[in-house]
Amino acid sequence: MDFALKSASAFAQSWAHDESFMQIFLFDLLPFDRHFDEFKAGRHMRFPLPGSYFDPQVAARSYEQHLAVWEEMDRLGYDGVGLNEHHTTPHGLMNSPNMMAAAGSQRTRKLKFFILGNLLPLHNPLRIAEELSMADNLSRGRIMAGFARGVPREYKVYDVPMAESRARFDEALAVILQAWTEKTFTHEGKFWKYRDISIWPRPYQAPHPPVWIPFTGSKETIECAAAGNFGAAIHHPHRGVVLDMIAHFAQRLEHHGHRIRPDQICIMTEAWVAESGAKAVDEYAPYFLYFNNVLWHHGGNPPGQKANPVASGYVASSSHDYVRPENQAEAVIDREKARALNRPDVEAKVASGELAFGSAKEVTERLIEQAEAVGANKLLVNLNFGAVPNDLFMEQVRRFGREVLPKLQAHQVPRIPSAEALVPPI
Numbered sequence: 211m212d213f214a215l216k217s218a219s220a221f222a223q224s225w226a227h228d229e230s231f232m233q234i235f236l237f238d239l240l241p242f243d244r245h246f247d248e249f250k251a252g253r254h255m256r257f258p259l260p261g262s263y264f265d266p267q268v269a270a271r272s273y274e275q276h277l278a279v280w281e282e283m284d285r286l287g288y289d290g291v292g293l294n295e296h297h298t299t300p301h302g303l304m305n306s307p308n309m310m311a312a313a314g315s316q317r318t319r320k321l322k323f324f325i326l327g328n329l330l331p332l333h334n335p336l337r338i339a340e341e342l343s344m345a346d347n348l349s350r351g352r353i354m355a356g357f358a359r360g361v362p363r364e365y366k367v368y369d370v371p372m373a374e375s376r377a378r379f380d381e382a383l384a385v386i387l388q389a390w391t392e393k394t395f396t397h398e399g400k401f402w403k404y405r406d407i408s409i410w411p412r413p414y415q416a417p418h419p420p421v422w423i424p425f426t427g428s429k430e431t432i433e434c435a436a437a438g439n440f441g442a443a444i445h446h447p448h449r450g451v452v453l454d455m456i457a458h459f460a461q462r463l464e465h466h467g468h469r470i471r472p473d474q475i476c477i478m479t480e481a482w483v484a485e486s487g488a489k490a491v492d493e494y495a496p497y498f499l500y501f502n503n504v505l506w507h508h509g510g511n512p513p514g515q516k517a518n519p520v521a522s523g524y525v526a527s528s529s530h531d532y533v534r535p536e537n538q539a540e541a542v543i544d545r546e547k548a549r550a551l552n553r554p555d556v557e558a559k560v561a562s563g564e565l566a567f568g569s570a571k572e573v574t575e576r577l578i579e580q581a582e583a584v585g586a587n588k589l590l591v592n593l594n595f596g597a598v599p600n601d602l603f604m605e606q607v608r609r610f611g612r613e614v615l616p617k618l619q620a621h622q623v624p625r626i627p628s629a630e631a632l633v634p635p636i
Contacts, residue, residue: 229473232581232621233588235324236283236607237292237478240310241505241597242300243272249504253549257363257509258298272303275600279607280314283321286611287619290322290354292478292590295329297367301505301597308341315349323349324476324590326424326443327356330386331378332368335402338382339389339409346414353415356422356443357383359431362517362524363509373523376430377401383434390418422476425455427541428529436462443590445478448540451533452477452584453628458532460629472623476588479580480595481566481573483609488557490567495556497596502548505596516546570613577614578621585626589618 246263249255280291293310296302304310311323323345328338346353359379365372381399388395394408413419422441425431435442436459446452460470480498484490511517519525519542530541559565566576581589593606 229587230622231587232618232623233289233473234615234618235290235292235322235476235588235590236288237294237326237590237592238276238279238594239294239296239302240272240276240304241594242268242303243275243597243600244268244300245500245597246300246504250500252513253503253507254513255504255508259300259508263300269303271600275603277314277317279600279604280321281317282604282607283611284318286608286615288321288611288615289588289619290324290352292324292326294326294358295360297364299363299505299508301501301508306341308338308345311353312345312348315345315352318352320352322352322354324354324422324443325356326422326590327358329360329364330357330382331359331375332364332370333382335382335385336389336404336407336409339386342386342419343390343409343411343413346419347411349414351414351419353413353419354422354441355419356424357386358424359524361510362522366509371523374401375524380434383438387418387421387438425459426543427451427455427533428525429458429532430526430529432459432532433462435459436468437466439463439466439468441474441476443476443478444584444586446543448537449583450537451540454533454537456584456626457628457632460626461632464632470585470626470629472585472587472626475584475586475626476590477580477584477586478590478592479566479577480592481577481610481614482568482593483570483573483606483613484567485569487560487568487572491553491557491560493602494567494598495553497594497598498556499551499553499596501596502551507545507549510545513549514546516544570609573610574614574617577618581621581623583627585623585629587623 283291293304293307295304295307297305307325311325314323342353342355359375378401381401385397385402388397389409390413394406396406397404420441422443423431423435425442425444426446432455442459444452444455463470482490482494484493520527533541560567563576566573577589593610594603
């Protein structure tokens with residue numbers, strides 16, 4: 211990651227505009243617009259899901275409807291849409307988030323494309339650098355370039371050893387940054403080799419799109435982001451672990467000569483606006499549960515079997531040693547807890563405030579509380595877990611956009627509580 215260290219000042223320049231107010235992005239998995247009811251009872255979808263289940267009319271409709279939602283988001287003033295990359299599953303049809311960002315850029319004017327992210331260990335990094343440069347030019351600088359490692363299913367699909375994931379990620383990231391910033395570059399690595407390369411087009415943003423790294427817990431990922439002064443997009447259900455991640459990130463940023471900022475932290479969360487919490491559960495729980503019980507696990511372990519990322523070489527045994535002892539049991543996300551969720555569990559999470567489902571006032575207050583508790587000035591909000599029907603999704607995007615979005619965008623998160631004990635505020 212030496213190249214990331216040398217380039218840290220460049221990343222700070224890419225955030226030069228005022229981001230003192232909260233920015234709100236909607237996360238869109240772009241699921242296949244059909245529920246596979248036959249898999250709900252067993253909470254397990256067969257893998258691979260044969261082509262006999264595929265309907266091109268449904269797929270084409272899914273893309274068209276989500277692009278129309280993005281147009282509406284642009285009109286309503288959302289800051290951006292969050293995209294990601296998945297393969298061989300109906301729970302997300304974005305095999306190429308770069309292609310979707312390019313398509314969306316031609317139908318919007320201001321909406322940013324928060325890509326979380328290109329799965330670097332699986333692809334030729336030069337191709338990713340080129341595609342993101344194209345999308346950045348097509349959008350006139352609206353790309354936020356996130357880079358991730360992916361889940362076990364994708365490594366099976368691309369026949370890449372999971373034990374090589376970290377080394378491939380680090381090398382690919384270095385190649386992309388070289389391609390974006392050096393007039394010509396040569397790279398001699400373990401996995402890729404290039405000689406005398408100068409990419410065309412180059413990024414529209416100078417020196418390149420802001421780089422974001424999704425955090426789910428491993429310290430190696432956190433330390434990579436800190437070395438480059440990148441943004442952190444955090445997805446984890448346990449607040450204590452999130453606070454530990456941010457504290458470690460702040461500490462490592464300080465080690466590299468940088469000070470953590472609220473605009474550098476984005477947390478993923480869920481929301482649903484209705485007349486009340488009970489009404490929100492009535493409207494959204496069937497889809498929320500379909501995602502958590504079935505879709506999220508496609509291509510993963512069958513019910514009752516927990517993944518062992520250490521055994522596969524995906525993470526090291528020491529990857530979570532920065533987490534405080536009281537949070538260690540929750541450090542690795544337990545997907546089986548999500549698979550076991552039932553409607554009473556959703557109702558309890560809404561009643562406790564853990565889920566921001568309810569009236570516009572309740573949703574606004576809960577999202578601001580979540581942001582302030584961790585010090586995040588960006589939220590990546592999901593309003594469509596579980597293939598919500600398009601009419602209901604569009605209605606929710608409009609309602610959130612009218613009744614919640616303006617209040618969030620008028621709010622500022624000035625401090626990061628978990629970092630202040632380590633890095634005192636100026």
